[in-house]
Amino acid sequence: xxxxxRKYSRALCSDFVRxxxxxxxxxxxxxxxxxxxxxxxxxxIMIELPVPVDIAVYVQTSGxxxxxxxxxxxxxxxxxxxxxxxxxxxSWNKEKWRPQHLLETPSGAQG
Numbered sequence: 490x491x492x493x494x495r496k497y498s499r500a501l502c503s504d505f506v507r508x509x510x511x512x513x514x515x516x517x518x519x520x521x522x523x524x525x526x527x528x529x530x531x532x533x534i535m536i537e538l539p540v541p542v543d544i545a546v547y548v549q550t551s552g553x554x555x556x557x558x559x560x561x562x563x564x565x566x567x568x569x570x571x572x573x574x575x576x577x578x579x580s581w582n583k584e585k586w587r588p589q590h591l592l593e594t595p596s597g598a599q600g
Contacts, residue, residue: 501526502588506534508571510546510559522571524550524588529581531557531574539569545576552586555579 502524509519522536532548540546540562548555557573564570575581 504550504588506532506548506550508534508536508540508546508548510540510544512541522568525570527581527588531560531572532581534571534573535565535568536571537568539564540571546573548573551589 504524505521506524507519507521509517512518518538518540520536520538522534525533525535527533534548540559542559542562544559545556546559548557556576556579558576559571560574561572562569
């Protein structure tokens with residue numbers, strides 16, 4: 490089991506995201522996934538394909554496009570859970586972009 494290394498509290502959410510990356514063997518890859526959680530520094534998504542750890546991916550959804558680094562990718566019950574850390578100075582702000590469904594955890598909660 491992976492040790493939790495979150496720097497920021499997260500909000501549980503649900504929204505569709507599209508991610509794209511370059512695979513060394515297959516070339517350009519992309520898929521649509523489900524946003525599971527978001528924090529100031531990153532997000533977790535569920536997708537159907539594995540993504541190599543430590544590569545850059547492009548994330549697009551209604552309201553924003555950004556670059557993130559893959560920090561973990563684990564096979565779950567319904568696909569791959571991918572942990573992304575925002576890059577390029579991006580920091581999530583719920584006033585600028587809000588997922589379709591958002592449930593914030595109590596202030597100060599780490600998870």
